[in-house]
Amino acid sequence: MSGYELAKTFDSSIGFFWKADHQQIYRELSKLRDRGHIQGHEVVQSGKPNKLVYTLTQEGRAALRHWGARPSSPPMMKDDLLVRLCALDSFDIEPLRADLMARLEHHRDRYARYERILNKLFPDGKATSVADTGKLLGLRIGLRHEQAVAEWCEEAIETLAAVAKPAPILLLEDTSRESNG
Amino acid sequence: MSGYELAKTFDSSIGFFWKADHQQIYRELSKLRDRGHIQGHEVVQSGKPNKLVYTLTQEGRAALRHWGARPSSPPMMKDDLLVRLCALDSFDIEPLRADLMARLEHHRDRYARYERILNKLFPDGKATSVADTGKLLGLRIGLRHEQAVAEWCEEAIETLAAVAKPAPILLLEDTSRESNG
DNA sequence: CCCGTTATTTACCGTAACGCGAAAAAGTCA
DNA sequence: TGACTTTTTCGCGTTACGGTAAATAACGGG
Numbered sequence: 218m219s220g221y222e223l224a225k226t227f228d229s230s231i232g233f234f235w236k237a238d239h240q241q242i243y244r245e246l247s248k249l250r251d252r253g254h255i256q257g258h259e260v261v262q263s264g265k266p267n268k269l270v271y272t273l274t275q276e277g278r279a280a281l282r283h284w285g286a287r288p289s290s291p292p293m294m295k296d297d298l299l300v301r302l303c304a305l306d307s308f309d310i311e312p313l314r315a316d317l318m319a320r321l322e323h324h325r326d327r328y329a330r331y332e333r334i335l336n337k338l339f340p341d342g343k344a345t346s347v348a349d350t351g352k353l354l355g356l357r358i359g360l361r362h363e364q365a366v367a368e369w370c371e372e373a374i375e376t377l378a379a380v381a382k383p384a385p386i387l388l389l390e391d392t393s394r395e396s397n398g
Numbered sequence: 399m400s401g402y403e404l405a406k407t408f409d410s411s412i413g414f415f416w417k418a419d420h421q422q423i424y425r426e427l428s429k430l431r432d433r434g435h436i437q438g439h440e441v442v443q444s445g446k447p448n449k450l451v452y453t454l455t456q457e458g459r460a461a462l463r464h465w466g467a468r469p470s471s472p473p474m475m476k477d478d479l480l481v482r483l484c485a486l487d488s489f490d491i492e493p494l495r496a497d498l499m500a501r502l503e504h505h506r507d508r509y510a511r512y513e514r515i516l517n518k519l520f521p522d523g524k525a526t527s528v529a530d531t532g533k534l535l536g537l538r539i540g541l542r543h544e545q546a547v548a549e550w551c552e553e554a555i556e557t558l559a560a561v562a563k564p565a566p567i568l569l570l571e572d573t574s575r576e577s578n579g
Numbered sequence: 580c581c582c583g584t585t586a587t588t589t590a591c592c593g594t595a596a597c598g599c600g601a602a603a604a605a606g607t608c609a
Numbered sequence: 610t611g612a613c614t615t616t617t618t619c620g621c622g623t624t625a626c627g628g629t630a631a632a633t634a635a636c637g638g639g
Contacts, residue, residue: 221587231484234475241626243588266587266634285489288497289478291504294415294543297470303412305532307459308466316469323472350561351486358550362475365546369539380531402616422597424617447605447616 219260219268220246233327233359246271254280310381314374321370328363331356400441400449401427414508414540427452435461491562495555502551509544512537 218226223246224239237245249255254277257269273281298316301308335342335356344350399407404427405420418426430436435458438450454462479497482489516523516537525531 219587231481234477234480236474237625238627239587240589240628244625247589262586262635264635265585268587281488282490285482286493287478288493288500289482291501292475292477293417294473294475296415296473297468299415299536299539300412301466301470302532302536304529305535306527306529307462309463310528312467312469319469320472346487347491347561348485348487350557351483354486354550354554354557355480355483357553358480358547361546361550362543365542366539369535369542372538373535376531376535380528400616418596419598420616421599421618425597428618443606443615445607446614449616 219270221268249277252280253277310377314377314381317370317374317377321367321374324363324367324370328360328367331359331363335360400451402449430458433461434458491558495558495562498551498555498558502548502555505544505548505551509541509548512540512544516541 220239220243224237224242227237227242246255246257250257250271253274255271256274256277257271259267260270261267298313298320301313305313335353339349339353339356344353401420401424405418405423408418408423427436427438431438431452434455436452437455437458438452440448441451442448479494479501482494486494516534520530520534520537525534
């Protein structure tokens with residue numbers, strides 16, 4: 218692909234968990250070209266400026282395989298929210314609750330989106346090729362993640378709602394009962 | 399705290415989802431001091447070199463509150479593994495499976511660890527202070543996350559095991575029984 | 580012909596966040 | 610003296626990113 222094409226198709230593929238604007242893509246392409254991993258061929262176009270289509274070289278393909286065989290280190294979940302939770306008593310509860318509600322909506326949205334893609338691409342829940350298997354697994358972890366976080370958001374919102382109120386005199390016996398008033 | 403103390407206690411607090419070595423801590427402390435958010439007071443020690451204990455200034459506390467009220471953006475889950483899944487047919491399955499098995503173990507470990515901390519700090523599952531509430535919520539999302547990912551790892555390992563074998567003649571009829579309502 | 584628009588690539592400038600390796604300063608103990 | 614702990618600092622580098630803009634190239638409208 219060319220850098221332009223990559224930039225356009227990025228969002229709909231790995232864009233769910235990785236983002237890159239066009240400049241970063243061009244930058245990375247330059248690096249890869251400098252390392253000899255890819256090679257650019259100008260493709261003449263009519264009606265548009267020519268484009269530079271990159272293809273993997275043999276070394277590039279080898280490097281890719283090599284990279285794919287390396288053990289991955291589980292990424293840290295660096296999340297502002299978690300930092301705030303660590304020192305919850307230093308912050309105002311209300312904006313945090315609002316934040317959590319936005320997060321909840323976000324994760325529900327994502328979940329629905331993944332589900333839609335899943336139903337569209339794998340209506341019977343099965344992949345027929347190796348490539349599809351990978352994408353299916355990607356969707357599945359996405360679904361699992363969004364669901365887990367969304368559920369946690371609900372829990373956290375309730376918990377914070379209880380905290381935000383002036384503490385009731387009775388020893389908290391059932392905070393999960395929702396009565397707004 | 400002093401930079402040295404922060405560096406030592408970092409791992410046992412937020413270190414689960416954020417890491418920083420001593421140099422980065424000193425660097426950040428310098429920045430905060432330059433911005434007037436913290437102030438260092440030398441504390442004389444005997445038997446050791448003196449230390450520089452930092453405390454929040456008023457502006458620092460205000461800035462912290464302000465930061466805590468900002469909406470957080472849900473972090474991307476940038477994970478090499480997911481990238482590999484996106485182009486699964488370009489990689490060797492076996493090392494990926496090995497990787498997944500390591501991940502599974504890792505996430506199970508973390509889960510057990512969080513559970514141990516939970517049982518130790520909150521034996522009855524309830525927090526008694528606002529600060530504790532935050533920590534409890536942090537533990538809960540950790541548990542949820544590790545469990546979700548660990549389960550997914552199991553699923554992925556099975557799936558990849560099926561893929562790694564030469565495809566059986568029978569149309570794969572039962573890789574995972576699933577009644578998708 | 581100038582102008583606006585789209586496609587395609589590049590240049591330049593900046594920053595946050597980090598890692599590495601060292602070393603400086605202060606004190607202890609053998 | 611030398612080795613070792615505690616505490617802090619320095620100086621170098623990188624990766625990954627974001628912003629703004631501009632340089633091409635081709636089209637079409639007025």
